[in-house]
Amino acid sequence: MSDLVLKPPPIQDSRHKLVLASGSAIRRTLLENAGLTFSVLSSSVDEEPLKRAGRAEGAAPQTVALRLAEAKALSVSCADAFVIGADQMLSCKGDWYDKPADLNAARKQLLSLRGQTHTLHTAVVVCRNGQVLWQHVSEPNLTMRTFSDAFLEAYLAEEGEECLYSVGAYRIEGPGLHLFARMEGDQTAILGLPLLPLLEGLREMGVLFS
């Protein structure tokens, strides 16, 4: 008699649609690696006005990151779906940094972060039918080595345009790891999505089973 193979219980309630409102490849990979089923609908939010307004009113970077994550999630319309929006800001000694426009900007940015500790303010928000249901901010601190100018040139030659897609001009899962002396905080938050808090939030909302 063939052994009855029982189908393992699912981790996700298929009755609920899950959407990632992000064009970020690493965020999509993190959710895929966690075994979640979701669709991707990139938001078209212009981040600059929100960043400028936040700066002008003296808002903290984590506040601006939350506002941006919320705006991205709310900008995607998908009836009854649980929509995940995320944003990451980088601050160092009161200055805010964005994804560099080109390799020269990446060089300049890395020189100002060299030997310093910077914070990644990584916000994630879940919305449904225009309402914010859940939000979280993780703020890992990363300290860069006082790497040499020659190292920096070698890094930029090795990494190339890949470093332009991340707010710190590095990928810690790639050559960017060599820039650092120390990292404190959630690894997935450094990558752009605080995954453990998000999975717990999705369980609280009934999207995932406990």
Ligand SMILES: Nc1nc2c(ncn2[C@H]2C[C@H](O)[C@@H](COP(=O)(O)OP(=O)(O)OP(=O)(O)O)O2)c(=O)[nH]1
């Ligand atoms: N692969 C990788 N990406 C990183 C790392 N650190 C930060 N990032 C990425 C994650 C995000 O895609 C990006 C932060 O920029 P944003 O939060 O504005 O998101 P992005 O514009 O990429 O996509 P979105 O606005 O969500 O459509 O930096 C890292 O170490 N490795």
